[in-house]
Amino acid sequence: MTAETHPETVDRELTMSRAMVEAIADEMHENEEVFYMGEDVADYGGIFDSTQGLLDEFGHERIVDVPISETAYLGAAVGAAQEGMRPIAELMFVDFFGVAMDQIYNQMAKNTYMSGGAVNVPMVLTTAVGGGYNDAAQHSQTLYGTFAHLPGMKVVVPSTAYDAKGLMHNAIRDDDPVVYMFHKRLMGIGWMPAPDGPKTPVPETDYTIPFGSADVKREGSDVTVVTLGLHVHRALEAADSLAEEGVDVEVIDLRSLVPLDTDTVLESVRKTGRLVVVDEDYRSFGVTGEIIATAAEDALADLEAVERVAHPDVPIPYARPLENETIPDVEDIAAAVESVHR
Incomplete structure (x- = not known):
């Protein structure tokens, strides 16, 4: 298949x-x-x-x-x-x-x-x-x-x-x-x-998912959240919470970084006009910046607000309270969405 x-x-x-x-x-x-x-x-x-x-x-x-x-x-x-x-x-x-x-x-x-x-x-x-x-x-x-x-x-x-x-x-x-x-x-x-x-x-038969094919895990009209890995689930949880406040969030799971499905991201940004990119990687010089740059280059006229949520540029701490503070959570994503939605 x-x-x-x-x-x-x-x-x-x-x-x-x-x-x-x-x-x-x-x-x-x-x-x-x-x-x-x-x-x-x-x-x-x-x-x-x-x-x-x-x-x-x-x-x-x-x-x-x-x-x-x-x-x-x-x-x-x-x-x-x-x-x-x-x-x-x-x-x-x-x-x-x-x-x-x-x-x-x-x-x-x-x-x-x-x-x-x-x-x-x-x-x-x-x-x-x-x-x-x-x-x-x-x-x-x-x-x-x-x-x-x-x-x-x-x-x-x-x-x-x-x-x-x-x-x-x-x-x-x-x-x-x-x-x-x-x-x-x-x-x-x-x-x-x-x-x-x-x-x-999961089907028992084999099937392939083509690289460079992002998946819209949740459709929405107000804010686009682009993310991957663990933070797909944290973004979905934040989206469900924000829906109770009347904010309709679209969540895109990139699934592959190389090749990157920019078309799906840009289509969503042109629809919502607001972009939040979430990543557990370091904030600087990473995926968050790349996605935002792509949106700015190709959909700037449609982009009203943008925010990124990522790990700060410090080594990941060992202590549990410090690690919990540095790794983005559901509340961080929800706050970023609310920030661009104002």
Whole structure:
């Protein structure tokens, strides 16, 4: 299946982690060149349940635990991809990109370009993002803007189980390197409760969600809220609250950053005239600024007010009260919407 199925017509519901695993298993059954490698992904099943059950089905030859050397195993994934395999390599926390940035950006992202198209790098780099559980500054970032800023990689961010499965199928089949960023708090694991929303109906059959296809999660006429990942659900909660006050909020889930669906964003901005962009990444030089700049360049005549809600430009604190203060919440989004709606 190459097109989206309306999830509301499906009977069963999955958590986001189960939806991801189901897509990976389907692709591994269909193509023997697909394999998964990373730290604690085999016997442990991934610390965020990203590979739960796959070892029993496919064995250690295709679900591969690796030493704590991100440079080594990401480099191995790049080489395997260039030789025709389709590796999925998990970077346990996105924050660890620093120790392997040469392999990610100078090799994975650039080798097709630098070889003049002689080699492709059809690999998926999966990685956990986000805070909200007090794991401090080296385990709690999102870094959406960092990867989206660097050419050569496609970047996707699911917010629901339905989207997670469709985006994973598309990522594995893509001939370019894809960075698949999943938020820890959306996975549905027992020790980190998810908000209402990411567990959704998911078809048993395989389907793809095309990259560069944002989803209007809630239609509205007064204010456009553009966001992704965890903050889709926080924006929807804020929108429901504001509806009681007579403010009709449209919520757009970007789903992919590269390619970026600017058409859906601009269509909404031209309708509402008011834009709020919400992101758990750092405020400066990131996704919020990019979306606002796009709206200003292409829909300035329709844009009456704009606001952005993001993490301040400081390392994410360890202390719970400080972390709660820095990561945008429902109240922050509602306040921004009210600000532009005045």
